[in-house]
Amino acid sequence: MNSIEINNISKSFGSKKALQTINLNVEAGEVFGLIGADGAGKSTLFDILVTLSKSDSGTARIEGLDVEKDYKKIRKIVGYMPGRFSLYMDLTVYENLDFFASIFGGTIEDNYELIKDIWVQIEPFKDRPAGKLSGGMKQKLALCCALVHQPRVLFLDEPTTGVDPVSRNEFWNMLKNLKRKGITILVSTPYMDEAILCERIALMQEGKIMAIDTPSNITKAFNKPLFSVKSTHQRKLINTLRRFDQAYSCYFFGQSVHLAAKNESVSAKEISDYLNENGHPEIQVAKISAGIEDCFIELMRKTA
Amino acid sequence: MNELNSFIKKEFRHILRDKRALLILFAMPVVLVILFGYAITNDIKDAKIAILDNAHDELSIGLTNKLVSSGYFIQEVSLHTNKELQEVFRDGKIKLAVVFPNRFAESYYHDNKVTIQLIADASDLNSAVALTNYASSIIQDYQKEIVKAPVQKPLFETTVKMLYNKELKGVYMFVPGVLALILMLIACMMTAVSLAREKETGTMRVITVSPLSPMTIIIGKVVPYLVISFIDTLIILVLSVFIFGMPIKGSFLLLFLVCLVFLFAATSLGIMISAFSSTQQIALIVSIVILFLPTILLSGFIYPIENMPLALQIVCQISPAKWFIEAIKSVMIKGTGFVDVWLQLTMLTVMIIIFVRVSIVRFRKTIA
Amino acid sequence: MEITIVTDNLTKTFGAFTAVDHISFEVQKGEIFGFLGANGAGKTTAIRILCGLLHPTSGKAEVAGFDVFKHTEKIKKNIGYMSQKFSLYEDLTIRENISFYSTVYGLSDYQIKEKTEQLLTRLQLHSEADKLVHSLPLGWKQKLAFSLALIHDPKIVFLDEPTGGVDPITRRQFWDLIYETADEGTTVFVTTHYMDEAEYCDRISIMVDGKIEALDTPDILKSQFKAATMDEVFYKLARGTSTK
Numbered sequence: 010m011n012s013i014e015i016n017n018i019s020k021s022f023g024s025k026k027a028l029q030t031i032n033l034n035v036e037a038g039e040v041f042g043l044i045g046a047d048g049a050g051k052s053t054l055f056d057i058l059v060t061l062s063k064s065d066s067g068t069a070r071i072e073g074l075d076v077e078k079d080y081k082k083i084r085k086i087v088g089y090m091p092g093r094f095s096l097y098m099d100l101t102v103y104e105n106l107d108f109f110a111s112i113f114g115g116t117i118e119d120n121y122e123l124i125k126d127i128w129v130q131i132e133p134f135k136d137r138p139a140g141k142l143s144g145g146m147k148q149k150l151a152l153c154c155a156l157v158h159q160p161r162v163l164f165l166d167e168p169t170t171g172v173d174p175v176s177r178n179e180f181w182n183m184l185k186n187l188k189r190k191g192i193t194i195l196v197s198t199p200y201m202d203e204a205i206l207c208e209r210i211a212l213m214q215e216g217k218i219m220a221i222d223t224p225s226n227i228t229k230a231f232n233k234p235l236f237s238v239k240s241t242h243q244r245k246l247i248n249t250l251r252r253f254d255q256a257y258s259c260y261f262f263g264q265s266v267h268l269a270a271k272n273e274s275v276s277a278k279e280i281s282d283y284l285n286e287n288g289h290p291e292i293q294v295a296k297i298s299a300g301i302e303d304c305f306i307e308l309m310r311k312t313a
Numbered sequence: 314m315n316e317l318n319s320f321i322k323k324e325f326r327h328i329l330r331d332k333r334a335l336l337i338l339f340a341m342p343v344v345l346v347i348l349f350g351y352a353i354t355n356d357i358k359d360a361k362i363a364i365l366d367n368a369h370d371e372l373s374i375g376l377t378n379k380l381v382s383s384g385y386f387i388q389e390v391s392l393h394t395n396k397e398l399q400e401v402f403r404d405g406k407i408k409l410a411v412v413f414p415n416r417f418a419e420s421y422y423h424d425n426k427v428t429i430q431l432i433a434d435a436s437d438l439n440s441a442v443a444l445t446n447y448a449s450s451i452i453q454d455y456q457k458e459i460v461k462a463p464v465q466k467p468l469f470e471t472t473v474k475m476l477y478n479k480e481l482k483g484v485y486m487f488v489p490g491v492l493a494l495i496l497m498l499i500a501c502m503m504t505a506v507s508l509a510r511e512k513e514t515g516t517m518r519v520i521t522v523s524p525l526s527p528m529t530i531i532i533g534k535v536v537p538y539l540v541i542s543f544i545d546t547l548i549i550l551v552l553s554v555f556i557f558g559m560p561i562k563g564s565f566l567l568l569f570l571v572c573l574v575f576l577f578a579a580t581s582l583g584i585m586i587s588a589f590s591s592t593q594q595i596a597l598i599v600s601i602v603i604l605f606l607p608t609i610l611l612s613g614f615i616y617p618i619e620n621m622p623l624a625l626q627i628v629c630q631i632s633p634a635k636w637f638i639e640a641i642k643s644v645m646i647k648g649t650g651f652v653d654v655w656l657q658l659t660m661l662t663v664m665i666i667i668f669v670r671v672s673i674v675r676f677r678k679t680i681a
Numbered sequence: 682m683e684i685t686i687v688t689d690n691l692t693k694t695f696g697a698f699t700a701v702d703h704i705s706f707e708v709q710k711g712e713i714f715g716f717l718g719a720n721g722a723g724k725t726t727a728i729r730i731l732c733g734l735l736h737p738t739s740g741k742a743e744v745a746g747f748d749v750f751k752h753t754e755k756i757k758k759n760i761g762y763m764s765q766k767f768s769l770y771e772d773l774t775i776r777e778n779i780s781f782y783s784t785v786y787g788l789s790d791y792q793i794k795e796k797t798e799q800l801l802t803r804l805q806l807h808s809e810a811d812k813l814v815h816s817l818p819l820g821w822k823q824k825l826a827f828s829l830a831l832i833h834d835p836k837i838v839f840l841d842e843p844t845g846g847v848d849p850i851t852r853r854q855f856w857d858l859i860y861e862t863a864d865e866g867t868t869v870f871v872t873t874h875y876m877d878e879a880e881y882c883d884r885i886s887i888m889v890d891g892k893i894e895a896l897d898t899p900d901i902l903k904s905q906f907k908a909a910t911m912d913e914v915f916y917k918l919a920r921g922t923s924t925k
Contacts, residue, residue, distance in 0.1 A: 046848035
């Protein structure tokens with residue numbers, strides 16, 4: 010059964026098309042990632058799904074409930090964590106959690122089981138004002154607050170933005186545990202490296218979904234031979250590679266350059282010979298399989 | 314109900330933890346009342362007065378000397394007819410005239426009843442009030458002096474006549490005016506800002522995506538500020554009664570009812586402002602524009618509404634403060650009953666309904 | 682090689698809390714230096730000292746050849762700073778932003794005119810020059826903010842989490858600009874949480890609890906910590922200490 014069903018959703022703000030006929034299904038108990046940059050339309054889509062705004066056209070259902078007609082029922086069964094951690098910074102950790110439990114008509118005790126694993130990590134600071142917590146701690150508290158009424162579907166809008174890698178890592182582990190308890194999770198992130206932590210992902214750009222699939226299927230679909238190329242001087246290297254007649258695309262990837270070749274026949278040696286001719290020292294070329302970011306760039310090029 | 318309780322509890326926590334808010338909520342009313350109170354009570358020294366002595370007997374001459382030697386008054390002219398009296402006032406030569414009746418001493422000793430008339434230029438209302446008060450008290454002192462024997466004699470009766478502003482608008486105006494201003498500030502502005510803050514920090518999104526109804530959120534926001542501004546009302550009333558001698562002639566119950574209805578109007582106006590503002594800053598600016606101008610300028614607080622051009626008079630009708638000031642004045646000063654303030658209360662109630670209605674529609678439309 | 686930043690046992694304490702704990706490092710001219718650490722590891726404090734905004738408690742540091750104790754004003758003239766929030770005036774046009782920042786750094790009218798042309802050409806923003814910054818896409822704002830941080834030809838530019846939230850292609854265009862700047866001899870000092878961003882740096886330092894726990898090129902760090910990605914390096918280093 011699908012926990013979230015989105016059919017032909019469109020929304021514009023003035024002349025800006027924020028969402029263009031979005032279609033998407035998320036299965037019950039799935040961890041689904043919306044991957045895209047700021048302005049891709051992720052938050053607009055979230056707003057519609059959590060009943061904060063209406064789409065211009067199209068329909069969406071959460072657990073079979075229509076986001077417009079049944080919005081009151083939906084609000085009882087979803088948990089929502091907006092982009093910035095929406096906590097009351099002048100209230101203590103405990104007061105925040107207690108408040109969010111009570112507005113759903115429950116208590117922390119009623120729902121303790123679900124939040125226990127996360128709560129024990131922040132409990133030592135329960136009398137501290139939320140504003141004085143570190144980014145990672147705020148993130149955990151915000152997650153607790155979104156979970157304290159035992160939602161069936163959890164919407165996390167860029168939960169890891171501005172949080173350090175250790176906390177991000179812990180956060181994704183927490184999501185895995187929640188999945189085991191049967192909660193459907195829709196999470197958005199601008200960070201490509203987080204895509205592989207989702208079961209399925211949608212790559213979004215400029216209000217459109219460029220691809221929906223499992224991370225591995227998306228990377229498998231990359232149909233050009235891809236090479237990681239290194240040398241001593243990044244900028245000279247990429248400029249040389251761009252002039253290579255077999256080069257389809259060249260992009261920096263950290264310390265190396267990823268080169269997609271036009272033909273299957275291109276070999277690592279061919280590239281390395283070409284660079285040698287052009288006087289690059291310490292050349293390393295390796296054939297690699299594409300990552301999500303390679304695919305994202307490729308999809309952007311295709312749609313542009 | 315439980316949800317509402319915890320919302321209100323949360324709201325009080327915000328307020329109690331914000332030192333600046335507390336200062337505005339509790340220190341500002343006291344400071345403002347005292348400031349306005351003392352700014353309005355000017356000191357009197359060497360004020361120019363005219364004496365119209367129709368008696369010329371020992372008592373009238375003695376009292377004139379007493380008045381002039383007090384240091385507060387200088388006798389600018391001696392008058393002989395009522396016509397002259399009109400002229401000196403019109404020329405603005407004097408601020409106060411003292412009129413002794415014919416057979417002043419005789420009436421006092423034999424008829425046991427005598428009236429001294431004090432006439433003041435009430436176009437400068439504050440000093441007019443102060444001058445007549447000073448003159449009255451000098452006259453009372455003089456009377457105590459001349460009664461040597463402990464024989465009970467009736468007091469001189471002084472009648473006060475204000476020229477040019479016969480209804481004494483503004484005498485006790487500052488208390489209702491300040492009350493209106495402060496309650497607007499606290500009930501309206503603080504409510505608006507606190508709701509806008511939830512929007513700004515994003516918490517509004519989370520509580521909207523919860524089963525809380527817009528009505529619960531609004532009531533939860535209104536109640537704490539209603540309670541606090543009611544406490545402020547009491548503080549201001551106590552200060553004005555005990556420090557500035559403001560009378561409360563009407564019933565306390567009616568007075569509180571008027572205040573409460575006004576507070577509801579102010580908080581619901583605050584809610585409406587926040588419904589249209591996305592940040593605290595916008596809420597603050599809109600509140601100041603919507604609140605301060607009408608409350609200070611268009612409520613009759615400083616400028617009498619009757620003297621305004623018709624167009625402005627019409628604009629004044631939509632200022633909640635105008636109706637509140639009218640109602641509270643008639644209850645406190647005139648001591649009128651419910652029948653005389655029903656119009657004001659009805660107008661305020663209509664405003665409340667409009668403000669709440671508009672806010673709820675707006676909240677439903679643009680929830681985030 | 683010329684050294685543009687040098688610190689020697691630089692320390693900053695706030696009461697009993699040591700925010701920066703005896704850090705020593707050198708950054709070369711034209712180097713892209715990544716300055717990493719978890720939230721609260723002391724990055725921000727260290728940068729404030731290096732930008733001449735905060736006096737250290739002890740130790741030595743020189744930025745662009747000037748002492749952080751004595752010559753903070755001279756340091757400010759020789760560095761550029763760009764933060765995540767860009768510090769652009771959204772309600773002014775691109776041209777107005779450029780001329781405002783040029784004036785701030787005391788450029789003459791002639792220089793301002795020249796700089797404006799140069800900058801618009803470099804960013805290919807000529808056709809947009811009179812549009813409000815507000816209407817620009819995020820990626821362009823980022824490039825504009827970066828260029829404005831360089832308007833007075835500083836020796837060092839500090840970038841505080843510069844590329845958050847942009848798409849992969851825009852991000853690479855931005856790094857292209859950074860490489861170009863470094864090639865021209867400007868030192869680029871980058872702070873970030875994001876390890877994929879860190880991998881673009883020549884060298885990386887990782888701060889944990891006020892101390893620099895690792896400092897080298899991304900490749901050497903990865904092999905040193907037997908990690909496949911910088912994320913893993915960071916996780917291994919920071920684990921257990923930043924979960925407080």
